[in-house]
Amino acid sequence: xxxxxxxxxxxxxxxxLREDGHDVLYVLERKPGVSDDEVLLEAYNEERIILTEDKDxxxxxxxxxxxxxxxxxxxxxxxxxxxxxxxLKKLIENYEERLPGHxxxxxxxxxxxRPLIFPV
Numbered sequence: 001x002x003x004x005x006x007x008x009x010x011x012x013x014x015x016x017l018r019e020d021g022h023d024v025l026y027v028l029e030r031k032p033g034v035s036d037d038e039v040l041l042e043a044y045n046e047e048r049i050i051l052t053e054d055k056d057x058x059x060x061x062x063x064x065x066x067x068x069x070x071x072x073x074x075x076x077x078x079x080x081x082x083x084x085x086x087x088l089k090k091l092i093e094n095y096e097e098r099l100p101g102h103x104x105x106x107x108x109x110x111x112x113x114r115p116l117i118f119p120v
Contacts, residue, residue, distance in 0.1 A: 006052035
């Protein structure tokens with residue numbers, strides 16, 4: 001699967017995705033400090049799902065009606081950061097086909113899927 005990891009994402013999470021065979025571009029490695037708008041546009045142009053811990057992407061796709069292939073928002077507290085890879089891997093293994101066209105929120109207990117208004 002193709003992802004674009006926002007710079008706020010944990011480096012270990014990006015490494016784990018790559019080790020698992022996923023194609024991951026990491027903003028922190030390519031363009032640190034780039035705006036969320038630019039991240040969204042690059043992901044859209046390259047047909048990548050955004051992986052982030054930044055709630056601002058919800059505003060971009062719902063209030064400002066910007067297009068996206070898909071967004072995964074990780075909402076796991078710092079104290080439980082060891083759960084991030086476990087939960088993300090479970091999401092991909094069980095729901096990979098549902099990720100495109102959705103805004104998905106991951107927490108320690110559940111996955112919430114919300115259709116994007118203007119998906120790719």
